[in-house]
Every structure is written in C-alpha cells, then in structure tokens.
Amino acid sequence: MQSSGVYEPHSTLSTQKTLVSERQPLRVGDVLSVSPMTIPPSMSVHAAQALMQQRKIRHLPVLQDGRLVGIISDRDIRLVLPSPATSLTVWEIRHLFDTLTVGEVMTYFVMTTPPDCPVTEAVGRMLKHKGGALPVVEDRQVIGILTRTDILRAFRRLHAELLAVA
16 A cells, blocks of 8 residues: 555456356456555545546545445546536636545445356446446455456457357
C-alpha cells in the first residue's frame, strides 16, 4: 500500500489456462482481474478521477481498514459534475472536486461475488442490477474485481478456443 492509501494491482488477469477444455462452468476466479487498485473513502473525487483516467479503469473498490466499504465508478463521478451551463469558474469546480471525498459520492451497498461463483450467475446479477463491476471477495478480503471488460475478454478467448477446436 502506498502512503496515499492507493493499492496498486499486481496483475490484471488471474490465469491464462484454456477455458474450453475444462468441461466445467466457467468461474469468476477464471476471468477476474486480480489485486485491483483500491482507494480509501477519504481520497478526493478529483484524485480518484485522475487515477481512473491514468489507469484507464472505470471502477475502484473503496476500502477502509482493509474492509470493503463501497465502490466508485466513473459514472458516479460524472453525476456530481456541475452542469456545463454552470456559472462556476474552472477554479471553483476544481476546488469542489478537491474537497469532495470518495466517501461522499461512492455506492455504499456493494454487490460482491466469490471467486467460485459461475460467471453466468455473476453476469446475471450485473445485468439485473445494471452494474459494470463486482468486487470479488474471499474470506472478507477483496481479491479481485469482475468487470464487463473481463467478461468480454473471456468471451473473446472462449470463442477463439471454440473455433480452434471445431
């Protein structure tokens, strides 16, 4: 963990094993992004937005004392931006974003999934609740995150493997 409270990921893919040959349901643990970047609720919205842009990610799990307390998305941040028709100056907007914290903007009731959950079940929950990501939790620790990008990447890989077998 860095002094800023931001946890850097070690790897973006958990495994490179073949998806087709298993003959078992694909599990979340097979396709998730491991060790996701996490942030504390005290971080400014401006810093969280900059981090998302820098890392090209759309979701950040929010941890306090190692415990998942929320998640913030690029959409959450866009929803607190002032209207383009605002009378606020650039400096006032910047001040607002520097003083507004992630804890004030994040989603508190986070849906999570265990790594052994079938991907189809996790996708069903994401579709039902219109979520773009599910933190993956095991033994009360965030071990990964399942995003729409992870699912699309797995679909592409699975499709390529099916074509190779056919």
